[in-house]
Amino acid sequence: MAKVVAGNWKMHHGPVATERFFSRFRPEVRDDSVRLVFFPPDLSLSTAIDSARTRADFGVQNIHWQAAGALTGEISAEMAKEAGAALVLIGHSERRHVFGETDAEVDRKVGAAVRAGLVPVVCVGEQLEERRAGRLDEVLRRQVGAFAGSLAGVAEFMVAYEPVWAIGTGETATPGDASEAHGIVRDALGALGRAPVLYGGSVKPGNAAALMSARDVDGVLVGGASLDPDVFARIAEAGAGAG
Numbered sequence: 001m002a003k004v005v006a007g008n009w010k011m012h013h014g015p016v017a018t019e020r021f022f023s024r025f026r027p028e029v030r031d032d033s034v035r036l037v038f039f040p041p042d043l044s045l046s047t048a049i050d051s052a053r054t055r056a057d058f059g060v061q062n063i064h065w066q067a068a069g070a071l072t073g074e075i076s077a078e079m080a081k082e083a084g085a086a087l088v089l090i091g092h093s094e095r096r097h098v099f100g101e102t103d104a105e106v107d108r109k110v111g112a113a114v115r116a117g118l119v120p121v122v123c124v125g126e127q128l129e130e131r132r133a134g135r136l137d138e139v140l141r142r143q144v145g146a147f148a149g150s151l152a153g154v155a156e157f158m159v160a161y162e163p164v165w166a167i168g169t170g171e172t173a174t175p176g177d178a179s180e181a182h183g184i185v186r187d188a189l190g191a192l193g194r195a196p197v198l199y200g201g202s203v204k205p206g207n208a209a210a211l212m213s214a215r216d217v218d219g220v221l222v223g224g225a226s227l228d229p230d231v232f233a234r235i236a237e238a239g240a241g242a243g
């Protein structure tokens with residue numbers, strides 16, 4: 001299976017920077033044996049879709065679970081789909097830990113994504129204290145267990161394992177750490193089968209190949225290193241080599 005190399009731009013790259021990104025990224029993509037995915041900010045989604053002119057899928061970084069309503073500042077799965085998104089990140093650690101999103105809310109968002117026909121990319125991951133307390137297994141099973149029921153019979157979804165202590169810190173899980181956690185995620189998914197499980201947390205050109213060659217690692221979700229077209233292209237190349 002082709003490795004997934006996904007960029008989560010977070011709150012970076014407005015429409016102007018998005019166009020500039022793709023004009024530099026496009027000539028760098030030599031190998032189409034990876035599945036490229038971009039999660040730009042909502043305001044840059046249509047610019048990304050129009051200016052990419054490279055084989056890639058696009059998604060949004062968050063949705064509300066309602067289809068419409070008096071919910072200032074929110075967007076729905078239906079709107080994201082209409083605007084050209086194919087995927088949606090759900091339960092990213094910043095949503096969980098900065099904005100207080102709960103397991104129950106993550107599950108409602110997964111249900112909304114499925115109803116609208118978006119591919120959910122659901123993020124899970126333990127905090128440093130939880131890892132130190134030997135609670136990796138328990139935390140991942142609780143997080144996966146909260147939404148797994150909403151994915152029964154769903155043709156396509158992904159899970160991203162992102163240890164909170166590795167996000168934006170320069171600390172990366174070893175390929176062995178990633179394999180162990182991905183094994184737990186797969187086990188917790190049980191009958192849901194072999195959905196791609198991505199690793200995220202300080203992925204860089206220097207560690208991407210080793211991570212993507214590790215057992216049970218089907219790709220990467222890249223934050224900081226996805227913002228620079230040359231750097232992200234090198235990660236995509238690493239994915240092509242590991243696929």
Ligand code: PGA
Pocket residue numbers: 008162166167168169170200201202203221222223224225
């Ligand atoms: P990072 O972020 O690559 O900057 O650590 C990963 C993520 O939050 O998805």
